Amino acid sequence: SSTTTTTADFIADQNNNSVSIDSNSFRGSKDGDDSEVVLKQTPKPVLKPPVARVERGLGVNTAPWSKDLSNGGKFDGEEERNKVIESLGEVLDKAEKLEIPKPGNKEGGEAVKPSQPSANSSNSRNGSYANASDGGTRKTKTMKSVWRKGDAVAAVQKVVKESPKIFNRGVQTEPRTREEGEVNAKAGTPLAPPQPPFRPQPPVRPQPMLQGKPMVAPPVKKSPILKDLGMAAKPLVSEEVDSSVKSKERKPILVDKFASKKKGVDPAASQAVLAPTKPGKGPPSNKFRVEHRNKKNASASPRRRIVAEDDGDDDASISRSGRKGRKWSKASRKAVRLQAAKDAAPVKAEILEVEEEGMSIEDLAYNLAIGEGDILGYLYSKGIRPDGVHTLDREMVKMICRDYDVEVLDADSVKVEEMAKKRQTFDEEDLDKLEDRPPVITIMGHVDHGKTTLLDYIRKSKVAASEAGGITQGIGAYKVSVPVDGKLQSCVFLDTPGHEAFGAMRARGARVTDIAIIVVAADDGIRPQTNEAIAHAKAAAVPIVIAINKIDKEGASPDRVMQELSSIGLMPEDWGGDVPMVQISALKGENVDDLLETVMLVAELQELKANPHRNAKGIVIEAGLDKAKGPFATFIVQKGTLKRGDVVVCGEAFGKVRALFDHSGERVDEAGPSIPVQVIGLNNVPIAGDEFEIVSSLDVAREMAEARAVSLRDERISAKAGDGKVTLSSLASAVSAKKMSGLDLHQLNIILKVDVQGSIEAVRQALQVLPQENVTLKFLLQATGDVSNSDVDLASASEAIVFGFNVKASGSVKKAAENKGVEIRLYRVIYELIDDVRNAMEGLLESVEEQIPIGSAEVRATFSSGSGRVAGCMVNEGKFVKDCGIRVVRKGKTVHVGVLDSLKRVKENVKEVSAGLECGIGMDDYDDWIEGDIIEAFNAVQKRRTLEEASASMSAAIEEAGV
Numbered sequence: 001s002s003t004t005t006t007t008a009d010f011i012a013d014q015n016n017n018s019v020s021i022d023s024n025s026f027r028g029s030k031d032g033d034d035s036e037v038v039l040k041q042t043p044k045p046v047l048k049p050p051v052a053r054v055e056r057g058l059g060v061n062t063a064p065w066s067k068d069l070s071n072g073g074k075f076d077g078e079e080e081r082n083k084v085i086e087s088l089g090e091v092l093d094k095a096e097k098l099e100i101p102k103p104g105n106k107e108g109g110e111a112v113k114p115s116q117p118s119a120n121s122s123n124s125r126n127g128s129y130a131n132a133s134d135g136g137t138r139k140t141k142t143m144k145s146v147w148r149k150g151d152a153v154a155a156v157q158k159v160v161k162e163s164p165k166i167f168n169r170g171v172q173t174e175p176r177t178r179e180e181g182e183v184n185a186k187a188g189t190p191l192a193p194p195q196p197p198f199r200p201q202p203p204v205r206p207q208p209m210l211q212g213k214p215m216v217a218p219p220v221k222k223s224p225i226l227k228d229l230g231m232a233a234k235p236l237v238s239e240e241v242d243s244s245v246k247s248k249e250r251k252p253i254l255v256d257k258f259a260s261k262k263k264g265v266d267p268a269a270s271q272a273v274l275a276p277t278k279p280g281k282g283p284p285s286n287k288f289r290v291e292h293r294n295k296k297n298a299s300a301s302p303r304r305r306i307v308a309e310d311d312g313d314d315d316a317s318i319s320r321s322g323r324k325g326r327k328w329s330k331a332s333r334k335a336v337r338l339q340a341a342k343d344a345a346p347v348k349a350e351i352l353e354v355e356e357e358g359m360s361i362e363d364l365a366y367n368l369a370i371g372e373g374d375i376l377g378y379l380y381s382k383g384i385r386p387d388g389v390h391t392l393d394r395e396m397v398k399m400i401c402r403d404y405d406v407e408v409l410d411a412d413s414v415k416v417e418e419m420a421k422k423r424q425t426f427d428e429e430d431l432d433k434l435e436d437r438p439p440v441i442t443i444m445g446h447v448d449h450g451k452t453t454l455l456d457y458i459r460k461s462k463v464a465a466s467e468a469g470g471i472t473q474g475i476g477a478y479k480v481s482v483p484v485d486g487k488l489q490s491c492v493f494l495d496t497p498g499h500e501a502f503g504a505m506r507a508r509g510a511r512v513t514d515i516a517i518i519v520v521a522a523d524d525g526i527r528p529q530t531n532e533a534i535a536h537a538k539a540a541a542v543p544i545v546i547a548i549n550k551i552d553k554e555g556a557s558p559d560r561v562m563q564e565l566s567s568i569g570l571m572p573e574d575w576g577g578d579v580p581m582v583q584i585s586a587l588k589g590e591n592v593d594d595l596l597e598t599v600m601l602v603a604e605l606q607e608l609k610a611n612p613h614r615n616a617k618g619i620v621i622e623a624g625l626d627k628a629k630g631p632f633a634t635f636i637v638q639k640g641t642l643k644r645g646d647v648v649v650c651g652e653a654f655g656k657v658r659a660l661f662d663h664s665g666e667r668v669d670e671a672g673p674s675i676p677v678q679v680i681g682l683n684n685v686p687i688a689g690d691e692f693e694i695v696s697s698l699d700v701a702r703e704m705a706e707a708r709a710v711s712l713r714d715e716r717i718s719a720k721a722g723d724g725k726v727t728l729s730s731l732a733s734a735v736s737a738k739k740m741s742g743l744d745l746h747q748l749n750i751i752l753k754v755d756v757q758g759s760i761e762a763v764r765q766a767l768q769v770l771p772q773e774n775v776t777l778k779f780l781l782q783a784t785g786d787v788s789n790s791d792v793d794l795a796s797a798s799e800a801i802v803f804g805f806n807v808k809a810s811g812s813v814k815k816a817a818e819n820k821g822v823e824i825r826l827y828r829v830i831y832e833l834i835d836d837v838r839n840a841m842e843g844l845l846e847s848v849e850e851q852i853p854i855g856s857a858e859v860r861a862t863f864s865s866g867s868g869r870v871a872g873c874m875v876n877e878g879k880f881v882k883d884c885g886i887r888v889v890r891k892g893k894t895v896h897v898g899v900l901d902s903l904k905r906v907k908e909n910v911k912e913v914s915a916g917l918e919c920g921i922g923m924d925d926y927d928d929w930i931e932g933d934i935i936e937a938f939n940a941v942q943k944r945r946t947l948e949e950a951s952a953s954m955s956a957a958i959e960e961a962g963v
């Protein structure tokens with residue numbers, strides 16, 4: 001599409017879903033913070049003023065609502081509410097008539113495929129963003145200025161056009177502005193009486209009603225979006241949680257912050273916050289809206305995917321009324337649920353918890369925010385005829401989820417909570433107080449491509465003048481000020497360039513980096529570590545900005561670099577792609593400002609925010625022991641403000657913060673979000689990647705640190721014992737331990753390291769001979785060079801096996817792999833490598849049961865015996881053994897298969913009866929014997945299958961099913 005040049009999209013699709021940004025949901029959040037919102041309970045509508053404005057604009061008496069809301073959303077009486085609803089309905093209807101339909105504006109009821117971002121798709125964002133998208137194929141520069149400066153009028157119009165979503169479930173393909181969110185958060189509330197809908201409602205397009213909004217609601221300054229989303233979300237979520245304990249299987253944990261950019265993702269990240277409503281189990285929508293929508297959208301397809309902006313309010317309202325003791329008839333509740341199911345706006349989960357027995361197609365589709373048809377299509381594409389398949393086993397769910405970049409956790413509440421905690425940056429109380437925070441940036445790239453030179457240049461030239469003299473001591477990160485549109489803005493650079501540090505942090509579960517600058521030398525092009533760096537950034541879903549360096553050098557060929565990058569899926573913005581690339585000379589400082597500005601734009605789109613007004617939490621990025629100062633650690637504060645005197649616990653270390661030093665070595669009293677600061681006062685040296693947090697007292701800190709030390713020790717012990725180790729054999733046994741339901745599809749993650757570039761193709765070519773119908777090979781990284789620690793980290797973080805061909809792994813790398821439970825397999829002969837990959841793939845296959853015949857008998861008579869009837873038989877062939885499998889065949893057809901439970905000779909229980917003898921045969925679950933039945937005895941054995949067998953049996957099954 002020609003609209004993909006925006007920075008909004010810049011990274012979104014750049015690497016088949018792995019790296020993308022959704023500036024709305026990502027802002028201020030490290031990882032799916034919205035989950036916190038989902039998990040939180042207390043509804044707390046806050047953003048009041050805009051609502052009042054809107055309501056006044058609508059000619060509705062807003063007083064009762066305001067009052068109600070300020071009372072926590074309680075209504076004085078249903079009558080009063082209904083009146084207001086009706087009057088509001090009338091007003092909307094009138095307004096609807098006044099609406100001048102905008103040709104081509106179909107966003108309202110139309111499912112927008114994330115893979116096809118359109119100008120419309122940005123409409124629900126603020127105006128400047130919309131402009132950016134509208135910019136289509138304009139060059140980066142142009143886009144930048146449009147985004148930055150924006151067009152105030154246009155912005156207002158955009159806000160206005162999208163505002164009707166308050167009442168509707170129009171498609172929201174991009175984040176909303178704060179104002180919209182505010183409006184929605186509030187306006188939806190009064191509009192959500194707990195009444196069942198009266199007729200089916202097709203999805204709607206935005207109502208024109210609120211077009212008057214610009215007149216009543218002045219344009220707002222860009223402001224925290226998640227904040228209002230959170231606000232909008234909270235009532236729903238909490239109420240939803242309360243009111244639907246039943247819907248256990250609804251388990252989207254976190255919001256997909258990249259939602260709008262991924263395949264099959266509903267881009268309305270905000271809606272993820274609004275606890276996705278499971279089809280069929282969702283909350284009712286209110287009568288007013290239903291009717292209104294019906295009028296407006298009689299022609300719209302009811303199957304369209306839509307986003308329910310006001311679901312939350314609906315839910316909240318329902319629950320509120322529930323609390324007031326409103327009684328609904330069963331039928332009306334059902335109608336409401338059905339209606340809600342239609343309205344439900346699925347939002348992709350970021351983490352999905354899946355029970356051992358798997359998940360129904362319906363639930364999975366819901367959680368991935370895709371249609372069931374998409375899943376069925378996937379199954380077809382894998383050669384499986386999904387007829388009659390309702391439940392997918394866990395492995396299958398994982399495989400599909402991988403395609404949608406959704407992480408699957410085996411059902412284990414603790415793990416999920418931990419994960420959610422790790423990813424969470426906002427607590428509920430944060431939402432009111434979010435403020436912009438500087439982006440944290442990492443520079444990565446191949447050796448000698450100029451990472452250090454670039455960092456040095458930035459450090460020297462950009463550290464604020466007030467800090468003249470520059471940085472006197474390295475603390476692991478530093479803050480620089482970048483002039484953007486004449487205004488100085490801060491950003492923080494991590495001081496250790498290279499993806500090794502990045503990967504190591506990530507392997508420890510820490511995520512600090514908001515943006516990765518990948519440096520590629522213009523005279524050298526993509527090299528192995530460039531690939532590695534890209535793989536790391538992609539795997540961590542961190543937006544990438546490419547710095548094509550050394551353009552001053554003779555032989556520099558930026559175009560060639562761009563060509564190479566585009567050939568690996570990073571299409572430059574200037575060529576109509578979505579990856580910002582800036583040509584620089586780090587040595588001379590040429591265009592470095594441009595690079596920084598681009599980075600800041602990317603950051604801006606992420607809308608990074610944190611609440612500085614709370615106790616600090618963050619990550620240790622560096623630590624050590626100073627002879628004079630004792631243990632020291634550099635923290636990056638992720639939220640809150642770290643102050644001198646705080647009691648801090650990080651990893652196994654704790655202590656009272658005695659002194660804080662900023663990046664220039666100056667003593668400071670406090671440090672806010674994103675700010676790196678060196679801390680003195682710990683009792684011990686923590687480890688980079690440890691989380692730190694502030695606790696109330698030293699006693700608490702000590703207790704926590706000790707508890708952590710114990711659990712870490714346990715972890716180490718179990719790691720040594722091989723727990724969690726991803727090896728060929730563990731993969732095989734993990735699979736064989738699981739009872740999978742016929743859908744024998746898997747994925748093997750591979751990191752391939754080879755000696756020379758040509759070997760990559762050779763190995764991949766050779767691997768082609770392996771049938772991949774059942775097990776797909778996914779190459780997370782294929783690069784030249786010895787196996788490195790960063791490969792190990794990547795493998796550890798992504799559950800992959802490292803295969804090396806004609807390369808080595810140093811002792812330290814092997815040790816690291818051992819510690820992290822990563823398997824490294826090195827080969828010199830390509831066929832051995834292929835054989836082992838085959839073994840690994842076959843290890844993933846489900847084994848099949850084979851029945852080996854051992855005897856046959858004929859039923860001569862039947863007798864009653866105790867609880868049931870037994871068959872008096874003559875064994876004609878072979879033998880019958882107690883507990884063997886038996887098949888009852890009548891007139892050539894098998895009528896029952898089971899286990900032989902009782903075997904008698906005369907009246908004695910025996911273990912075995914041979915041919916030529918009579919015996920009595922009994923089964924616990926069958927006694928419907930008829931004289932003349934043939935009973936076949938067999939032994940069931942589990943047999944592992946080859947890839948070819950699995951593939952053939954799948955084809956046969958498909959053929960049998962008539963596909």
Ligand SMILES: Nc1nc2c(ncn2[C@@H]2O[C@H](COP(=O)(O)OP(=O)(O)OP(=O)(O)O)[C@@H](O)[C@H]2O)c(=O)[nH]1
Pocket residue numbers: 445446447448449450451452453454497549550551552553584585586587588
């Ligand atoms: N001509 C030219 N040389 C550069 C430029 N940037 C870096 N260099 C040179 O390239 C060499 C390597 O630069 P570094 O900054 O050390 O590269 P690096 O990526 O940090 O390398 P490692 O730390 O080894 O990974 C040095 O000699 C720099 O002077 C540039 O823009 N132009």
